[in-house]
Amino acid sequence: MGGGGVSQLLEQIHMLSRRCLFRVLSMGPLPIHLAFIMDGNRRFAKKRGLEDGSGHKAGFSALMTMLQYCYELGVKYVTIYAFSIDNFRRKPEEVQSLMDLMLVKIKSLLDKESIVHQYGIRVYFIGNLGLLNKQVRAAAEEVMKATAENSRVVLLVCVAYNSTDEILQAVKRSCADKDVERERERVRLVDIEENMQMSVAPEPDILIRSSGETRLSNFLLWQTGHCQLFSPDALWPEIGLRHLVWAILNFQRSHSYLEKKKKKKQL
Template sequence: MGGEVRQLLEQIHRFSRRCLFRVLSMGPLPTHLAFIMDGNRRYAKKRGLEDGSGHKAGFSTLMSMLQYCYELGIKYVTIYAFSIDNFRRKPEEVQSLMDLMLEKIKSLLDKESIVHEYGIRVYFIGNLGLLNDQVRAAAEEVMKATAKNSRVVLLVCVAYNSTDEIVQAVKRSCVDKADRDTERIQLVDIEENMQMSVAPEPDILIRSSGETRLSNFLLWQTGNSQLFSLDALWPEIGLRHLVWAILNFQRSHSYLEKRKKQL
């Protein structure tokens, strides 16, 4: 009986979401959402959980967000999973995060995973050479396995910060120009060599835990993005937070579009 009740409740929730999303779809929807997933460790400490539990809860939140974005028809989702600066943490903490990352990356290859269910293509963006061999190999395997998917694009920024991305793009632009025997580097050259060039600029950048800093994330790409700060810690983020962010985006959409045309 308990299982039947849970199944009924889930059907009611799905129907309610469909109705809600249909109403939201009457207005403009973002094409690209970016998330700074802040507060996993504070969530674990707040609840007296063991180390790593906050990040596991955060992964569940990410899966829910991907499901909602798929149902809404949002094409691109970018997450800030691990900054280059995070390597400065205690070695045992970094190793624990790498082990968890390896576990979660491998889970994306499961036939029952949300990646295969929703046809998600996965990119790992960042200096992957900084990752250990196992994590890097798993990331490359996921990118290869999902290369033909096209419904949703998930960009995972790992071993990433924006200044490093810009520096690497400039370096690649210099190499390209040297190969063509020309010296002048233009803006379009750098943009084409940015790792994030596989996706349009984010419409909304959402950061959890009440922080209002960009933390060296997508500095190049968010000049016209709407910034949305949530007081809730990342594992506490739910559907209502996403809906509120989209409603705010719709309210200011016409102004943002005018600004883009002026630039």
Template sequence: MENSMDSFAGRMFGSTVRYIRRFLFRVLSVGPIPSHIAFILDGNRRYAKKWNLGEGMGHRAGFLSLMSIMKYCYELGVKYVTIYAFSIDNFKRRPEEVQYVMDMMLEKIEGLLKEESIVNQYGVRVYFVGNLKLLNENVRMAAEKAMKATSNNSRSILLICVAYTSTDEIVHAAQESCEEKWTEIQSSTDARDCEIIEEKREGSNVIKLADIERHMYMGVAPDPDILVRTSGETRLSNFLLWQTSNCLLYSPRALWPEIGLRHLVWAVLNFQRIYPYLEKKRKNI
């Protein structure tokens, strides 16, 4: 009898929380809703140290927070969610820590494909963004499998930045643009038409901003409207440097595993407050 009462109370509490969340989201929807929110998942190791948790338990707690935040974003109507999961610089950490994160990443990628996962519940298409050649073979193959398995989803988009830094992305885009233009020049030379070659050299063979942006890893999504970095840090740490010139930066003091609904609501309220200014800046670019 006592267990039944506890179960009933739990269901009632869950229903009440969902009702309050839906009410908050309906209020927020009166104003502009961000299309794209990016997150730097900072503070997993500090969280584990704070609560004397075992090795890697901070990352596991952080994953649970990520699932909650993703659900809130998709319920609110945010189409694109980007997370900074693993930097290229993180490969410099202790080998056993890197291996643990890679193993957990493999486990969680496989979990995303399960029928009851948030990916299938919300029709999420998954992209892994970064220099994927740096990942070990098992993780890379799992990432490719997840991207292929979700390629027909279109309601929401999840971009997972792994083996990523913004400087690497920019160098990659510049190299790809140069190779593309060189191929075009070679094709023109094969045509053996000097007048056409000279005409092309004057204009179309110049690398333009659009060429660089087309080859960015993040070219599959619009620039973020909000970038959230937890643990009170205000550094971008080589994340989306190209894409964040006109977005709200929000740095709650909470460590990543501590982030919750209130932080998301506050970020969106601040975005709505400065939305006219951001729109004006974007139109003047």
């Protein structure tokens, strides 16, 4: 058996093992929505002595693998923190490098062989897209249009995003829809929630931040009040199946408590 045949056999074994593992996990409650803060790309490159940008490329590969796992597990929504508004404060050459890489990766989602088309993923770009350059913004809009009919999985890419900006814009839109000077036209909580960009998805069940960091970094502050947090020590390009499984097991252990909290919120 040649090298290619061995690789195919190993992949088939891994896939079968995952199916068995996921079937066991499905005996308990499974998350509908997973969110990821992909932390540690630059540290990964530095740790391995790689050139600039290599960490983010490795991080993109890790993301594609994680999307595959989520699809196989039956997760409906996946949200990723791709680029914060605060990241624009980095060195101009680093920001430009990241924008160039982002443009390449966004365009790659349009390929017929991409995971987006394989798994019927609908893509939303969430954030202040006006802060992106024209090429990246146009590519993002093209991907959203091209995947608008997909429905198996929803991928929300938070780019040029932070939570305070999302809340601010939602309040502005809510006020624009109301005559706030009239008593009965006061802005309500439901108005703000309906105007949040993340309103296209339910609140996350699990938020995973790599690198062992326990900060939210201004990500989904409105939506994560009753969300299971998981912070593995692995840098984002090192993230793997075992980390996802542990996150789900922790979620299942806390599920009844979290559900009670959500029900109280709805009352």
